[in-house]
Amino acid sequence: MICRLCGGHAFAAVCDLGPMPLVNNLLHHPADACQRWPLVVCRCTGCGLVQLTESVPPPLMFDDYCYFSSQSATMVEHARGLVAAAVAPGDAVVEIASNDGYLLRSAIERGARVLGVDPARNVAAEAERRGVPTLCAYFDAATAASIRRDFGAADVLFACNVLAHVPDPHAIAAGIKTLLAPEGRAHVEVPSLERMIETVAFDTIYHEHQCYFALAPLRRLFAHHDLRIVAVRAVPVHGGSLHVEVAHDGDESAAEAWCRREAAAGLEDDPFYRSFATRIDDLRDVVRGAVADAGSVGAYGAAAKGVVLLNAFDLRGDAVAWVADVSPHKQGRFIPGTGQPVVAPDHLRTASPAACLLLAWNLESEVRRQEAAYLAAGGSLLIPRPDRLRTPVAG
Ligand SMILES: [Zn+2]
Numbered sequence: 001m002i003c004r005l006c007g008g009h010a011f012a013a014v015c016d017l018g019p020m021p022l023v024n025n026l027l028h029h030p031a032d033a034c035q036r037w038p039l040v041v042c043r044c045t046g047c048g049l050v051q052l053t054e055s056v057p058p059p060l061m062f063d064d065y066c067y068f069s070s071q072s073a074t075m076v077e078h079a080r081g082l083v084a085a086a087v088a089p090g091d092a093v094v095e096i097a098s099n100d101g102y103l104l105r106s107a108i109e110r111g112a113r114v115l116g117v118d119p120a121r122n123v124a125a126e127a128e129r130r131g132v133p134t135l136c137a138y139f140d141a142a143t144a145a146s147i148r149r150d151f152g153a154a155d156v157l158f159a160c161n162v163l164a165h166v167p168d169p170h171a172i173a174a175g176i177k178t179l180l181a182p183e184g185r186a187h188v189e190v191p192s193l194e195r196m197i198e199t200v201a202f203d204t205i206y207h208e209h210q211c212y213f214a215l216a217p218l219r220r221l222f223a224h225h226d227l228r229i230v231a232v233r234a235v236p237v238h239g240g241s242l243h244v245e246v247a248h249d250g251d252e253s254a255a256e257a258w259c260r261r262e263a264a265a266g267l268e269d270d271p272f273y274r275s276f277a278t279r280i281d282d283l284r285d286v287v288r289g290a291v292a293d294a295g296s297v298g299a300y301g302a303a304a305k306g307v308v309l310l311n312a313f314d315l316r317g318d319a320v321a322w323v324a325d326v327s328p329h330k331q332g333r334f335i336p337g338t339g340q341p342v343v344a345p346d347h348l349r350t351a352s353p354a355a356c357l358l359l360a361w362n363l364e365s366e367v368r369r370q371e372a373a374y375l376a377a378g379g380s381l382l383i384p385r386p387d388r389l390r391t392p393v394a395g
Helices: 058-062 073-086 102-109 121-129 141-150 169-179 193-198 215-224 253-264 276-294 304-312 346-351 361-370 372-376
Strands: 011-016 040-044 050-052 092-096 113-117 154-160 180-191 228-235 241-247 297-300 355-358 380-382
Touching: 011 276, 073 102, 073 154, 073 180, 073 361, 092 102, 092 169, 102 113, 102 154, 113 141, 141 169, 154 169, 169 180, 169 215, 180 193, 215 228, 215 241, 215 253, 228 253, 276 304, 276 355, 276 380, 297 346, 346 372, 355 361, 361 372, 361 380
Parallel strands: 092 113, 092 154, 154 180, 297 355, 355 380
Antiparallel strands: 011 040, 040 050, 180 241, 228 241
């Protein structure tokens, strides 16, 4: 394999989650065939980029996508905050991977002129239906050039959760360079590698996430395209993400300080990554033990990380009977690999299992509000995080 960032050929192993189905392709029938692909993470010893060893062809994952961002109140609220801080009335705003228009709706309300870009036909159509003009395409330098010609340069660019999703992050960075207005700012958000390793958030590893970024490799990527990271902060979405602001020119001292802190925390050295696989195994034992102790268990959140956790921990229908999800696009379908039916959340109230495994652990406060009736009736949530479950007592 070749490093997606530096073209190097030498890698160190990080973890292997085994053959895994494509997590966002829910099945129509429990017996439907489901192809599995290796899910192995490694780290380039040349540039430090953590990445998957293999790429699944993007059309298999993205052409018909079942993640609709607007269905998460947390994500809609987060988008509203980003727009309020970055967008002024009259700005030309482009969002890369605009999904169903959940962010650009807010930008329109602020008086901006907007264009979304998303390769998934079904979510792009949903965005158009909601009044958000959307180009159905993969974003790269050629797409950026055609947008610049037809729509104009972007004063504000958003690229949240897309840089880590593509086989070639250089294509996105080159497109940003092409499309960004001279004084424009690109707001780029990626899940934080540092948080993922620290919190054992292995269930954020799936085929769509081809790269796992610390700031130093991200800075190297943008520098290659003559772009600067002029601001950086940690944001809580998706279990912890990095939000960076990118410009054609500007002061990078904040990014430099952030990279020094990462280096001091060990992110550039092997030992930081070495215990990750062992800690995943430990978490599997704890979660499987808690599920067995609870007796009757349902689960909540048929999103990507839930499918990873059920498959990686081999939790099938005899252990976890069903998975509740608010998305009507998912209800009536089945979890690839483990086969549970996806049901509406009111199933939690009617079936009233002793415990509910919260696969969408990043949305805990939202779920606690929505499912207050189940919890008040004596139900409990099992949070599959290392610090949230007790180690089962032996014997
Ligand atoms: Zn590399």
